[in-house]
Amino acid sequence: MHDHDAEGNAYFKCDFCRSPWSEERPMVEGHRGSLICGPCLRVAYREVVLGGGGVGAVSGVACVLCLQTNDVRHWPSPLDASVIACEGCITRAARTLEKDPDFDWVRPGTDQDS
Ligand SMILES: [Zn+2]
Ligand SMILES: [Zn+2]
Structure with missing residues (x-):
């Protein structure tokens, strides 16, 4: 989120x-x-993509990242269960972050995962 009260x-x-x-x-x-x-992405990927965990579609609650309600697994925020990320977004975000040369981030479950 963009916190307009912060700098x-x-x-x-x-x-x-x-x-x-x-x-x-x-x-x-x-x-x-x-x-x-x-x-967060690391935890979400491990739980939802690798573990098949998380929660199913929440009625009336859209994935905060794509704003869609799909019948897939979701990862709820540890702070607010009404903030969820769908499996598709978790996978996409993980690929995006993994490709970013500025960060040494790899998907959990890969060889480079430590
Ligand atoms: Zn986070
Ligand atoms: Zn999504």
Whole structure:
């Protein structure tokens, strides 16, 4: 999210853990300024994509990243269960972040995963 009351790095906050952007906390942007950070993405990927966990479609609640309600697995924010990311967005965001040369981020479950 974009926090209009904050300045500098704190302007960019992960929608899921509410942590501000930093050198160690890369972010991937979704629709309408929504953001998911690397650490959240790691947990989400592990739980939903690798583990088949998370929650199913939540009635009336859209994925904060794509604003769609799809009948797939979702990862709910640990802080607010009404903020969810769908499996498709988690996979897309993980690919995006993995390709970013500025960050040493790899998908969980790969050889480089430590
Ligand atoms: Zn986060
Ligand atoms: Zn989505």
